[in-house]
Amino acid sequence: MSVLADKLSLLGPPVLVREQAFEQVRDAILAGTLAPGTRLIERELCLALGISRASVREMIRRLEAERLIRVEGRKSPVVSTLTRKQAAEIYEVRALFESLLIRRFTDIASDAEIAELRTIFEAVREAATKNSINEIVALMRRLNEHLVHVVDHELIEDLLGQLNARINWLRVKAMTQPGRLETSISELSAILEAIEQRDAERAALAMAQSSANARNAALEQLLMEGSGERQPKKMRSI
Amino acid sequence: MSVLADKLSLLGPPVLVREQAFEQVRDAILAGTLAPGTRLIERELCLALGISRASVREMIRRLEAERLIRVEGRKSPVVSTLTRKQAAEIYEVRALFESLLIRRFTDIASDAEIAELRTIFEAVREAATKNSINEIVALMRRLNEHLVHVVDHELIEDLLGQLNARINWLRVKAMTQPGRLETSISELSAILEAIEQRDAERAALAMAQSSANARNAALEQLLMEGSGERQPKKMRSI
DNA sequence: TGTTGCCTTCTTGTCTGACAATATGATAGC
DNA sequence: GCTATCATATTGTCAGACAAGAAGGCAACA
Secondary structure, three states: HHHHHHHHHHHHHOOOHHHHHHHHHHHHHHHHHOOOOOOHHHHHHHHHHHHHHHHHHHHHHHHHOOEEEEOOOOOOEEEEEOOOHHHHHHHHOOOOOOHHHHHHHHHHHHHHHHHHHHHHHHHHHHHHHHOOOOHHHHHHHHHHHHHHHOOOOHHHHHHHHHHHHHHHHHHHHHHHHOOHHHHHHHHHHHEEEEEEEEOOHHHHHHHHHHHHHHHHHHHHHHHHHHHHOOOOEOOOOO | OOHHHHHOOOOOOOOOOOHHHHHHHHHHHHHOHHHOOOOOOHHHHHHHHHOOOOHHHHHHHHHOOOOEEEEEOOOOOOOOOOOHHHHHHHHHHHHHHHHHHHHHHHOOOOOEEEEEEEEHHHHHHHHHHHOOOOHHHHHHHHHHHHHHHOOHHHHHHHHHHHHHHHHHHHHHHHHOOOOOOHHHHHHHHHHHHHHHHOHHHHHHHHHHHHHHHHHHHHHHHHHHHHHOOOOOOOOOOO
């Protein structure tokens, strides 16, 4: 029986309509397809996703709770915009978490787990030479997952996930700044080295440095983007 | 016009059914009226709150996103229980945030704002002599609000709020341990002193110490409670 | 031109009722 | 005591309805 259950569970948890819809819209927001400021109109979402208003509304509540959209009064939900201050705060808290993760990883990871980290890092470096942003983003995610998995901190995993979702768009944009990628990678390299030498303090410090730079790049990016359009936009597609 | 808007806004944001319901249920969870493990049955919530299933379900999505309830598969939502590990993680992250808050408060608060902090603290001490838990909890909240307001960190305010909601019940329980309150207050006193001397580092350290103690008390509490009942319970009332 | 007020239309907030699919709980059989 | 089976309870999803508030356009007016 358990074997059968296992096989069936490969299909994943039962696909709820609202879950799928949530993921679709979330991904569209993360990718920037649904740009910050876009109005999300229930009826249009129903059409676009082929689901009922009830399900759309449940999904909206969740997007709202995760701060991916903002809802006020009886107005249409709007894809969240980021003020400079908000972005800075997110990067600051993210830095706290990542420093903690790195420090703990350095303390407790097995040699094999550190080796795995380097493997992923080398893949990032490889992808960077090809300037394949999508690949890099995916690898960065794997890198984070590995860290979180080893450190085994559910809460930070959760919160970091939420924070990253909110700045995903910004991060990707910032990554395209000339020289940014190279800097980022050399920083990562320094972190990795410190980890391999089991120097948690240095690793955490290097991480903090890297975070600060990422924040600066992101804020710079916001300055360039942010001055423009601030009016609500119409939703186009998902 | 803005004056008028201000006056009218005293009426608060339009009272949405789902919002009120959310607050009612959340408060019931925070207070322990809805104990961890309790099944939340839609129809019963409808009856208890006098609202429709649609609204109940939207509220449930939000409670779920804030981790106050857990929903899996097609089963009834259940008021979240805390494992030891989860509680420890929450206290750990909370400590990070509060240290940061205290450090920054010490750096930037005006003398008047520090004085206000002491005023609140003295009120806490006063309430403590009367052993009036409710009053203490309310004052502690005010204390936190003051900190967050001065430091002006929206994100930490938000996250801290969520984390505190998840452990509220545990905190209150732990506070009743013999001697716990006194310890807690003398720790607070030390923090306040450091703040008044504008010694951010010492203040943050004292805060960290206080957090660690709070965590230990809470985990101890969990040991005592936690061993018992773990089966889902029926919902009683709100 | 720019503003004000009104009217139409769009959109959200909420309720009701329905139905299939799954979970739960009780009952009977071993 | 344990397991299989069935009736009931509960969730997931949809469709449709209606009131109340928001958005946008248009005309009158200063």
